[in-house]
Amino acid sequence: MEIRSLNIPEKIMQFYLDSGIESLYPPQAEAIEKGLLEDKNILAAIPTASGKTLLAELAMLKAISKGGKALYIVPLRALASEKFERFREFSSIGLKDGGVRVGISTGDFESRDEWLGSNDIIVATSEKTDSLLRNSTSWMEEITTIVVDEVHLLDSANRGPTLEVTLTKLMKLNPGCQIIALSATIGNAYEVADWLKAGLVLSEWRPTDLREGVYYGGNINFRSSQKEIESATKDDAINIILDTLEEGGQCLVFESSRKNSVGFARRAGAKVSEILDRPNRNELDMIVEQVLEAGETEASKVLAQCIRSGTAFHHAGLNSAHRKLVEDGFRANKIKVICSTPTLAAGLNLPARRVIIRSYKRFDSNFGMQPIPVLEYKQMAGRAGRPHLDPYGESVLVAKSYGEMEQLFDNYIDAGAEDIWSKLGAENALRTHVLSTIVNGFATTRDGLMEFIEATFFAHQNDTWGLIEVIDDCLDFLKAHDMLEGDEQLTATTLGKLVSMLYIDPLSAAIIIEGLDKKKDANELTLLHLICKTPDMRQLYLRSGDYELINDFVQLHAEEFVEVPNQFKDTEYEWFLGEVKTALLVLDWINERSMDDISKSFNVGEGDIHAFAELSEWLMHSLSRLARVRENSAADMAGMIEKRIHYGSRPELMELVGIRGIGRVRARRLYDSGLRTVADIKKADPVVLGNLIGAKTAEKLLREIGMHINIGSETSKGANSRTMDSLLGNEQSTFSDFEK
Template sequence: MSFQKGLLHETTVSTRPGQQVTYHTTTVAGHKRPHGEPVDGPARIGPIQAEPQRPAQFERPPRFDHHGPPRLQASAIVPDGPSLAASRAASSLPQGSASGSQRPLIDHALQLSHPRYALPEQLVQNFRELGIAEIYPWQKQCLMGPGLLKGEKNLVYSAPTGGGKSLVADIIMLKRVLEDRNAKALLVLPYIALVQEKVRWLRNLVQGISREQAEDGIPASTPGLWRRRADKNNIRVVGFFGGGKIRATWADFDIGVCTFEKANTLINGAMMDASISTLKAVVMDELHMVDDDHRGYLMELMATKLISLEHKVQIVGMSATLSNIGILAKWLNAHTYITTYRPIPLDEFLVYEGNVYPASGTKALLKTATQLNKDDKDISLATQPFQHIQPERVIDPNPSKELQEPVLNAVVALAVETALAGHGALVFCSSRHGCEADARIISRALPDVHKVAHDVAAARLDLLGDLRSLPTDLDPTLEQTIPFGVAFHHAGLTTEERDLIADAYDRGAIKVIAATCSLAAGINLPARRVILHNARMGRDLVGPSMLRQMRGRAGRKGKDEVGEAYLCCRKNDLQDVVGLMDAELPKVTSGLATDKQRIQRALLEIICIRLANSKDAIYEYLASTLLNISGSCPDLTEHVETSLSSLVEMGFITLDRNETYNPTQLGSAIVTSALDPEDGAFVYREIQRALKAFVLDGELHVLYTFTPVHDFSIAINWQIFRRQMESLDESELRVMTLLGLKPSVVNRMAQGAVFREATAEEKELARIYNRFYLALQLRDLCHEMPLHTVARKYEMPRGTIQTLAQTCQGFAAGVIKFCEQMGHGAMAAILDHFSDRLRAGARADLLALARITFIKSRTARVFYDNGFRSVASIANADPRELVPILMQARPNKIRLKSKDEENLEAKLLVKATVITESANRLWQMEMLQELDVE
């Protein structure tokens, strides 16, 4: 393949003897075909068609200094098989087109302004501005289900990823919030990234809507709707998640967007203080996760409590991967709706030994493979499974040493072909290391960075600049791959890095992202092509639900005309993969059945929130659980009796002479702080020990108290532990001694010994060692050590360190509540102070500055050292005064050209303006508080 100077290139490849095919490709990245423009050639099968060359003048692209490994050339992907021409002709026709010229009937009920939806005019306008002018027929049919729009019936529905399922829930939820001025709604999502994304969406959606405006456009024949008072007109959307900076309460939101944990805690609190009556709707996304081994049971606890309430709370559950929707509907007493509609067609392929087969033929493939084994036991399935099946396309072998392995060669060829055509590709890998390796090798096979359009090259240069400006330093792999439009995305990156990469991909500057499977469900990043490097995520074969989630990222309305999903299969995995591609989705079951400790938590919660206090009431509650309705726990009665006895023995509840269960102070503290009973007992023992001997001439003991008690899946590096132990000061060594940790044990472990965890005492001691090791990392962060430096010090990914810090912030809030509930006010006050330090990542003298937007940790120190030591000093500063300080605060002060320097100063001036505005708001609040005191 040769790349000539300019944008349009011809590539001639051999397909079969005597046959040549010429393809035109372009390196104009980031410019997608306008919607509605006819597509030249095939949309689904064959090489992705390159975008037409634009008649525009391109400047010389910015210069990237590239000193990486030698360039590679991706293999050609050529058509094969007699049916290709027919497939091309068929794929060029619009779906559902007919030979006649009859015009389709117009369905006015697809307009959101239709009276049957009774939506405020401003809300309809906001939907339109966000790209939703009308709804799909399936969405209309779903919303017209019995009693749904009036809030009289619950709903469980299933729709493919990218099929528009969230819109149905948004409409129902907004109607509940708008029809009652005191109404609240909760939207429950599994991941923090989804919570943050949904908060931004909903805030845009309700912008400009006041309760008075909600009355406008509503028919007079609809009495009682949207009768609001003039006060509190704005709809408040607040996000709740672990490590969040906002300490909002039940009274502070109208729509709360929450993780599983936060939603359950909010509902418990509202039931305790009897404010739950204002809750009118709860939406649970990714409902299939109710049987997740780690967190899904919280959804079941939450929903079952809502079902047990005296007042009606409309529950809406949705998912793209529900198989036994009937049992869920029975549990929630809900109307059901199922659709397979996707606005963007999805073509699925299996790639094996350089051949690309349509997924629709996998059943025939499985039949052929089975027949081969039946007819001749000596024929290897791995070598002869496809003799009767014609591939759609063939990926030529690659002469490069690095691309000899067929799966890797296919991944690179498919990704490069997508990028050259100006589309986006997601490559799902089995590990973080695999993501980075794939990003590096794909970038080496893409054209020279000087041959892309100037605006795209400039956008990539800006992305590198933005990443360098973060306090975490620039990842060397990203520095190598981004100039070629390739990046990776996994939990080892910080939240800020992932956000910048996702935004650059969405804008077209990045064309290929190599990601772990968590991206499939964790954030909304559509792609023209989804490429699975293999069928394994880690060591295990990917499940049918996750496979559907990943494939569902291919093709999104407004982004692409078609989606394509390619599963690249290794020889040893062929049988498993063929079965996987046609496998049924697993049945959703109760997560309570997998661990009796979860039944304990369920019982403790309902007793503490006064939902049930007798055995009859307890069994009535349990009768409403998915666990009981699905019949997945035949020994439920035995588990309940054992759990109640254990809760009494641990001192969490009492049983009086009237056979009534009552919570103890300790039990209420555990529920209030959102702990499992077992974890709560451990925290109680640790707090009791700290109250007898708490080290206050240092910070390590406080930070240890903040370290979460649940398993972080972070193995201790004992050699690093020993080095850190040898550098501890007297105060820190005293903490170690009080906790019962011995230097001799650390030394022995560093020499290769194995930590015994056979008994309960040994397991608890192992937990203390692990918490202390993590507390050392928190100590470094609170001493203003940059996050990337801490990551290098402990040989851990930056994103893991950041996640630890964020999780500790959420856990710290729970420990503070625990202490307050137990009457340990002095301990709570000490912990609260250090919680602010942990959030700021700074020493005490910077806490005031760290409240200002964009000023945290190192940046706060630079401001402080330059004389800006109070909120008032920054509030009264001219933003132009702050630009040199922000320049100084950059972690990498590289010399820039004059034009780049000007661009950077312009960006920093915008940032400085936001900083002064934030400081002004805080300063005004401080002055008002002083006036109130006077």
């Protein structure tokens, strides 16, 4: 099907023709035939790189040309940023004055973000979309096209219920709205399509041929052929990588854990570096400099060492700047190999010639090492083959025996993806959504609540009689904790409305309020532990050496906790110690302990520390708001701790860290040198300032406070004069320390 034949405005057509897109892929053509451009709902369950995003773009742009507004829902912030950057290219399409406007919203769950309403396309995570609905954001009723990316995440225990309830609300709020749902192939796609009242586009077609095989016995074995791999090293996966690079391709390697991904990236780098040419090495050295600049831990040196060798690792423990540097370096074909945990397969557009799955098992805390689902394998395998760049893509599982090879063919390569199932049935999933449904007026009675549930994917798959008791338990809990009132007519109290707007679990609110009521003389540790008790907080687990250390801390500070459980109740007390450990990480963060020390002490990455800080900031903000409503004296203290969590600093640095571009490390350096306020900085010698924090940073700082001084040539070069080798340090000892 030719682009010229589509029923779309000439300006949209010309945009794609100018982009080099003249015809559609078969699945895209099928979506058009099933009414994509006629406002019909569509579920496209097709492989990665088969053109799902183009379907969404065509539907959104067609709607905008008629005065509509589009909402694009994604599961991850990184994916939101990627889509936002892509859609900004539409600003050149003159469908209206000023071109197509695009906005993005992923954080601050208490904000209405009314300003986003001026945009034609709004990109948001499912959680942010849910919060916008809870906060009664007015422009949500103007949405005419909803795109749901990765809709198979309805099956996720964490994200699924929120996505499901959000979609149900949007369909009720905007009954005439067009829904475009995008997914990898799922077993029961027809069932999801039926729930969405959508035409189903189900296809295995790919623009680049995908060959799925298993490595065993010196060969990649496909169903009808073999490819011999030279045994240059003792590691089979490294041999496959070297073969790929010799053919001009790149590799994605999926590992079962962060530690394994780091270790393999380094081992592979020792061999990959031998085949890099000088121009490539120079390009990699530029990335290395940026990695070192963007990191504060030993892990950044390990990453830099790997990148210098042409490899990298990628997992949630990396900070966002490092992840972006790795992704961009790989897209530009400078980094040849990325070794990743499965996070990379979850939606980011990062294809490679070959995908190697070194481990098809994942650790489960209840069952030990377990095989991954077929759907997860298909997500990884689907990354193989860059459209228009690679003649083919290959995904390779690694087997240790002939029997295992046969098993991998049967259980993964030849297997269909599993069915997905709603996870809305549990009380912990329903509790928060029952409250928000009543707060927003989607239901005002118990019967109305059950009627709302009848519209969910859960009800589409199951009889809802089993939920009646769970719903009643949720209602009883919410009434008992003063968040709902009434019998026949259900009404949210002031507290209930606040809890829904804050976007926290009602159980979290109940724990916080009970703790504040019990402990009148709260301090920093009290409040930090209180938020770490909530189900909304991610918990650190106790390692073998933690019990004694944290137990000793608890005994010394017992009076500062709301309550210390009985030590002889093993499970309860160990869980309590895990909460304390989490609180201690945040306490270290706000007391300016170095990122590297926190990373080593708690065995976490920079990305984890930032994730804990972000969660803690949100929950401390919620605690402050709840304390104020309860007229509790802890409200002001919580507000200050919230700011300290945001910046990771002590109270005296608040003025300095509030200057854009001056983080806690530079702020401390300035403060300790006597420059403690903006007024002090304005009076300071620019050369001294440059020597303290670097010339470029000093110039930016001065611009931020309204002064324009060029000090670059006057300052000492300091750290800039260090060689790359001295920055990286001793490669062997650095990595050994990191792995320990």
